[in-house]
Amino acid sequence: MTWDAIILGAGGAGLLAAAAAGQAGAKVLLLDHADKPGKKILISGGGRCNFTNTGCEASCFLSENPHFAKSALSRFTQWDFLALIEKHGIAWHEKTLGQLFCDGSARQVVAMLLDECAKGQVDVRLSTSIGEIAHRDGAFHVAGEVARNLVIATGGPSIPKMGATGVAYDIAAQFDVPIVTPRPALVPFTLGEEDQAFKDIAGVAVPSVAGVAGVIFEEASLFTHRGLSGPAILQISSYWSEGQPIWINILKDAQTHLKEAKRRMPRAHLKAALAEHLPKRLADALHEVFGITKELANVPDSDLMAVAERLTRLEFQPTGTEGYAKAEVTAGGIDTNALSSKTMEVKAVPGLFAIGEAVDVTGWLGGYNFQWAWSSAVAAGTDIAQRARDN
Template sequence: MTTERFDTVILGAGAAGMMCAIHAAARGGRVLILDHAKAPGEKIRISGGGRCNFTNIGTSARNFLSGNPHFAKSALSRYTQHDFVGLVEKHGIAYHEKTLGQLFCDHSAKDIIAMLTGEMARAGCELRLGTTLESLERSTDGFALRLGGDGAAAIRCRHFVVASGGKSIPKMGASGLGYQIAGQFGLALTETRPALVPLTFGEEVLAGFRELAGLAAEARVSCGKTAFNEALLFTHRGLSGPAILQISSYWREKQPISIAFLPTQDVFAMLRASRQENGRRSIANALGEILPKRLASYLAENHGWAGPIGDASDKKLAAVASTIQGWEVMPIGSEGYRTAEVTLGGVDTAGLNSRTMEAKAVDGLYFIGEVVDVTGWLGGYNFQWAWSSGWAAGTAIAERAA
């Protein structure tokens, strides 16, 4: 088998990998990007309900979890959300802002994929799909690879970039390959776990939640010192919705979460006003005026709030308000990688150069995107990390090749 030579090989044709390829080839370097999937950017395609929440206009390092909270600052500050928005606008892709700075395509996530593949083609990158990495070894001048599948070949390259993602959504082919490569070359890993994922509950709690399945409500959900004010959704399995997905990255087993409905309002004052207005109505019906009726009935029954509100003392109404704005429940787990949007943890940043994303102890080996121990909040932050870290590695490679 004839050995092919490239300046750079990138494993993973997702957001980070494609961004890296574009910039690694910017100065004429020969770049190969490969993926086992039949199409590039599959997680881009399904993201944001098919509209791709491609960045967040408020992105900063504080929106990320990592063993080293400072690691992401370099890449995020040198290739910002505004830089990526500029690229989107250059390609004439219409977009809009939803809540909390989230930017989505007006038409389709496929517009972002077409933009990236078009940029790769213009830069002269070669894309091989349906291709697997069979082996990877150090060579005298870089790396020696053996590829299988549709793009079977023997390859030599100077730079090898791991952009293979994490373990989330295995039905799309996600695996721990990137972590295996890190281990092969002596890089440490932090604990990995599903993140941005619905939480599940024991049968005693779940029985009530099933009655509420499909109901959404605004809430502040907290775990320890961290809290998010967004919607939550009751499901047949437990709790989901943006607030729950956000807190799942911080939650650990045997920790309760606290739910505050109507987090910005004075519920005690509202209940007192309701008592004054019509003391004959039940507490459940009074709550049904300020909360979704099914939720109000569930809370009243679950906590034994019976009788007319007119008979309730200030002390009792204060206790009701306190519970509504500080309801503690104990998850027993999450739905796991099957539905997790991202993987928390990964390649330990202590072993990587924050400016170039290169392994400190292995010349020419880079790790970018989700495989690294940098995990964003829900709302476009993980895509921005993909763009920024891919840009950082690609630019560093191009500069070395020049």
């Protein structure tokens, strides 16, 4: 039997691509080395799966080609996936910044995708090693099976404990498909000894604006025993390059607050003034870092304003990140210049497709990467089904 498509990877992208192709009439085989499908879906959103975002648009994605994602995102939108969620009776709710979550469990999303695959008569085989891939006579030979089309949906190497690997890049290399250097994204930063005072207050979170290289995000920042994390930090990590400093605004209107504190409580120390607006442990750490031991009345206004300026742009020099082990996604990957933005097919290798995290398209934190998985999957699955009908 020759399949219309073999899809490698039973994550979100692979499952939906298989369902889209199968329901449109293609004969599809879905393979994964894992013993369960959708493992990253199951752990996402604290087990409730942040499955998309109402604000999803191409500008929310990083890529060497920032226009590449537009086509797929516009043809299968966040509203299309939400309609699928509702068709399956999955209750959902919206959190901050347009993030959509299941009311119940992420298991509902995996069950929905498996049900969609079943409707398309997709053959799902788990605990299956891919082995060597051969390409001859216009067909792909994988794990003893033959297909006219092959879809790389194996994701990136982020969160290796979930079984993630860089096999997508190995397959791409086999077919001479270029790769944009992969790197951990949406990942915590590590800090050096000079920032020990901040590592000593692990667990403290604060509303913030974080920035790097002209990119800013306004969400919470979290101090950890190794460095910095939290939504704002994870967001800017995708834009960070080794050696770049980052900054955090941890107290808006700091000048006004400190001037008022000096007028109202001149006998107090700086940490007391800071503790009115920041967590006490953070205020204590900042007091230590700034080294101002005088009562506020005896602190020159120029020194106080210098402190205020630092509070609105507290700079850190990360020593690195916590790597793929803690990265929510992988930036970089299969070069979009090698792919059709409409179908996700490799231009130089007819019948070979790449979708989801394996591709050099990386979304913001908050459901965007799942939406890219859904949109790219439908683009590939739809095209494969059209080819099957044409044959």
